[in-house]
Amino acid sequence: MNIVPAPVSVERDPAGDFTITATTAISAAPDAVPVGDHLAAVLRPSTGFRLPVVRDRPVDRGILLALGGADPRVGDSGYQLDIGRQAVIMRANMPSGLFAAVQTLRQLLPLAAENGGPWTLPGVRILDYPRFAHRGAMLDVSRHFFTVAEVKRYIDQIAQYKINVLHLHLTDDQGWRIEVRSWPRLATVGGSTQVGGGTGGYYTQDQYRELVAYAAARYITVIPEIDVPGHTNAALASYPELNRDGVAPPLFTGIGNAVGFSSLHTELEITYRFLDDVLAELAALTPGEYLHLGTDEAHATTEPEYRRFLERVLPMVAKRGKKVIGWHEILRAELPESAVAQYWGTTSAHKEVADAAARGHRIVLSPANRAYLDMKYDEDTPVGFEWAGFIDVDTAYGWDPGSYLRDVPESAVLGVEAPLWSETLSAPKHIDLMAFPRVPAIAELGWSPWSTHDWEGFGRRLAAHGPRWEAQGIDFHRSSRVAWP
Ligand code: NGO
Numbered sequence: 001m002n003i004v005p006a007p008v009s010v011e012r013d014p015a016g017d018f019t020i021t022a023t024t025a026i027s028a029a030p031d032a033v034p035v036g037d038h039l040a041a042v043l044r045p046s047t048g049f050r051l052p053v054v055r056d057r058p059v060d061r062g063i064l065l066a067l068g069g070a071d072p073r074v075g076d077s078g079y080q081l082d083i084g085r086q087a088v089i090m091r092a093n094m095p096s097g098l099f100a101a102v103q104t105l106r107q108l109l110p111l112a113a114e115n116g117g118p119w120t121l122p123g124v125r126i127l128d129y130p131r132f133a134h135r136g137a138m139l140d141v142s143r144h145f146f147t148v149a150e151v152k153r154y155i156d157q158i159a160q161y162k163i164n165v166l167h168l169h170l171t172d173d174q175g176w177r178i179e180v181r182s183w184p185r186l187a188t189v190g191g192s193t194q195v196g197g198g199t200g201g202y203y204t205q206d207q208y209r210e211l212v213a214y215a216a217a218r219y220i221t222v223i224p225e226i227d228v229p230g231h232t233n234a235a236l237a238s239y240p241e242l243n244r245d246g247v248a249p250p251l252f253t254g255i256g257n258a259v260g261f262s263s264l265h266t267e268l269e270i271t272y273r274f275l276d277d278v279l280a281e282l283a284a285l286t287p288g289e290y291l292h293l294g295t296d297e298a299h300a301t302t303e304p305e306y307r308r309f310l311e312r313v314l315p316m317v318a319k320r321g322k323k324v325i326g327w328h329e330i331l332r333a334e335l336p337e338s339a340v341a342q343y344w345g346t347t348s349a350h351k352e353v354a355d356a357a358a359r360g361h362r363i364v365l366s367p368a369n370r371a372y373l374d375m376k377y378d379e380d381t382p383v384g385f386e387w388a389g390f391i392d393v394d395t396a397y398g399w400d401p402g403s404y405l406r407d408v409p410e411s412a413v414l415g416v417e418a419p420l421w422s423e424t425l426s427a428p429k430h431i432d433l434m435a436f437p438r439v440p441a442i443a444e445l446g447w448s449p450w451s452t453h454d455w456e457g458f459g460r461r462l463a464a465h466g467p468r469w470e471a472q473g474i475d476f477h478r479s480s481r482v483a484w485p
Contacts (some may be wrong), residue, residue, distance in 0.1 A: 001079075001108065001122060001124070002107065002460070002461040002462075002463075002464035004161060004461050004462060005161065005162055005440070005446070005447035006307070006444060006448040006449075006461070007206060007448070008078075008127050008129060008448075008455075009125075010125075010126050010129045010306065011125045012122065012123065013084070013125065013422065015123060016083055016085055016122050016124070017045035017083075017122055017153050018029070018087070018088050018121045018123070018405065019120045020043065020047060020121070021061075022049050023061065024049065024051060025054055026049065026052070026063045027054050027057055027058065027059045027060045027063070027064050027065070027386070028056065028063055028065040028066075029055075029065060029067040030056060031067055032065040032066070032330045034095070035099050039051075039065075039102045039105070040052075040053050040061065042102070043139060044474060047119055047291070047324070054429075056191065062087060062369070063087070064089045065090050065098050066089065067091075067098070068091070068093065068227070070091040070097070071092050071127055071436050072090060074093060074129045074301050075093065075130075076097065076098055077094070077100060077133075077164070077336045078127075079100050080098040080125075080128075080132065081101045081133040082124070082128065083108070083122065084123060085123070086471055088105065090105070094129075097129075099159075100128070100219075103161070104126060104230050107220050107465075107468075108121050108226065109121060110155065111467050111468055111471065113145075116220040121318075126293075129445065130446065131402075131448060132401065132414065132416060132449070134165055134417065135161040135162060135165060135416060135417075135442075135446030136163065136164075136223070136416065136422065137158045137163050137165070137166055137167070137419075137439060138166075138167035138168070138169060138225075138417055138419035139166065139167075139169065140169040140421045140422040140423075141177050141422070141430075142170065142171055142172035142174055142175040142177055142194075142234070142422070143421065143422040143425075144194050144195055144422040144426050145191070145194050145200045145202070146428070147151070147201065148207050148210060150428045150431070154166075154264055154435070155215050155218060155220060156218070157176075157240055157432075157436075157439070157474060158435075158439060159219070161439060161440045161444075162447050162448075163220065163443050164220055164296050165220065165222075165417065166220050166221070166222050166224060167223040167419070168211075168223070168224055168257070169225045169419075169421070170224055170225055170226060171190075171226050171227050171231070171232070171294075172233075172234065173193055173225055173231055173233035173234060173252045173262055174200075174229045174234065174251075174252055174253060175190065175194050175204045175234050176191050176202065176234040176235055176461055177191055177201070177203060178202060178203055178285075179198075179203065179204045179205050179208070179279050180277065181281060182277040182278075182280075183238070183239065183274065183457060185437055186238050186278075187202040187240075188238075190235055190238040191234070193251050193253050194253065194452065195253055195422075195423055195426075197251060197279070197314075199252070203327060203462050205281070206240065208285055209285060212285065212342070216287065220467055221288040222286070222451075223290045223291070224291060225290070225292025225293070226279070226282060226293065226294065227293070227295075228275065229271075229294070229297065230260045230262060230295075230297050230298035230299065231260070231294060231296070232251045232262050232263065232264050233251075233352060234252070235264070236248060236249055236474055237249050237251045240273065241270055242264065244268065245267070250397070255423045257440065259297055260264050260297035260299030260300060261299070261300060262300060263300035266308060266309040270442070271309075275313055275316060276316050278314075279291065279316045279317060283317070283321070289446040290324070291323075292324075293317070293321075293325070293326045293330065295326035295330040295333075296326075296329050303332070306332060307333050308330065310333035311334065314333070314336065323336075323339065324339045324340070325341075325342060326339070326341060326346065327344055328341045328342060328345065328350070328352065329339075331355075333360070333409050335356075338427055340361065340363070340414055341361055341362075341364070342365075342417065343363055343364075343365050343366060343367060344419070346368075346369070346404060348404055349406040349408060350406075353405060353408060354406060354408055358407070360403060361412070362412060362413070363405070363406060363408055363412055363413055364406070364413075365412050366416070368388035369389045369391065369395075369411065370386055370395060370396055370398075370447075370458070371416065371450075372391065372419055372421070373418050373419065373421075373422055374419070374425070374434060374483065375391040376421070377388065377390060377391065377392045377479060378390050378391055381433075381477070382433075383430050383434070384434060385400075385421075385423070390473055390479050391438065392479055393459075393477075393481055394455055396438040397445065397458055399417050399445070400417075400450055400453070401413055401415070401445055401446070402450060415446050416442055416446040417442075418435075418438065418442040420434060430474040432476055433476065433477050434477070436476035436477065437462050437465070438476055441458070441462075444458065449457035459482050462482055463482050464485070466485065
């Protein structure tokens with residue numbers, strides 16, 4: 001069995017194989033009907049079977065989605081999956097757990113099930129739940145814009161690996177990608193281009209809501225990022241009044257070595273009116289608990305300015321009932337304990353981050369030399385950067401989030417996240433290439449118990465996913481570290 005991420009425990013029962021047939025039905029607890037529908041939607045096109053979803057009715061030979069009655073260890077996100085000759089039974093405490101069970105079930109079907117038959121599932125008893133609460137993927141839609149359909153496609157890809165957070169990097173120097181009704185030029189001007197020029201794009205609030213709902217239906221929470229005070233050229237270019245001299249700089253379509261060149265003006269009062277408006281609209285679009293403020297590489301802001309800026313902006317998030325997350329530079333400011341720092345450094349010791357963990361802050365780990373999906377695999381990778389080194393899939397997989405940063409204990413680690421920055425990524429096929437097979441590696445670090453960690457075994461399981469990705473049209477990187485079939 002080639003389940004990724006590896007489950008907590010799997011017991012095989014060779015006598016218990018279950019075959020999905022034309023008469024198989026799916027019976028779901030009332031609150032689990034949407035998950036039952038999702039399962040049916042995955043299975044129907046390939047099997048051609050009807051697979052009716054019934055509400056909580058006993059079915060003769062069928063697939064059962066039950067809420068409650070699971071081993072207490074499964075918590076909110078885990079599940080039990082029992083496959084026997086007569087039935088497939090999934091049990092969880094919450095629908096999100098059943099959704100995770102469905103992802104496992106999907107991987108247990110023979111590959112033929114992505115385009116043929118027969119549809120036999122191996123007899124198993126699986127108990128499974130995540131190691132970390134936050135298992136994220138970040139997509140930079142600012143440097144290059146990705147359409148709603150393209151982001152949905154990525155959501156579908158990552159959902160299969162039990163990722164539960166999609167962090168959208170919505171603003172940067174090269175583009176502002178979310179409609180803000182009180183400051184409309186942000187999107188219409190700031191979103192009108194991208195790296196290399198071209199038309200860029202932005203999400204209307206309705207489109208953005210649609211993305212959030214699409215993710216939520218897959219138990220993925222969207223964390224929106226408005227990157228401030230640096231990385232703000234697109235905003236400054238949209239509104240002259242945000243600039244000290246009242247003159248808007250030109251739109252920026254480069255990549256440039258001048259990272260961090262732009263900054264909101266921390267001494268201008270309009271800066272704070274602007275951000276209060278933006279964050280009000282963003283909070284209203286966000287069912288999740290976090291708003292991401294970026295806060296990285298504010299090289300054009302002095303230390304006291306940076307601190308005073310955040311002192312003014314942090315309450316704007318809090319008063320809307322949201323918590324703040326920022327890249328780890330945010331720790332330079334005075335923060336509420338609920339603030340989360342996202343570590344993107346390249347060393348395995350970081351004093352400010354360790355001190356923050358000791359003060360009670362939770363940390364999301366995105367070490368750039370392990371988890372950055374925009375790093376090349378090797379010198380032949382056609383897109384990407386190499387400033388944090390080459391990251392082949394064994395490197396992406398080969399670290400323990402629970403002990404990676406010195407003096408950051410596992411209890412302080414909220415989870416892991418794989419950022420995909422898009423300076424060099426102009427097409428969905430580039431997302432495929434950079435995310436696969438590394439996203440499954442980071443997903444496994446976030447989900448699976450450390451006791452399952454084993455590069456050989458992971459590489460073997462991963463290899464079996466290659467043909468599945470092919471069947472799904474994912475143009476993945478055939479890393480030489482993996483013996484693809
Ligand atoms: C850095 C920088 C981003 C770049 C990225 C490229 C962070 C947090 N800030 O990561 O603006 O896009 O590297 O790898």
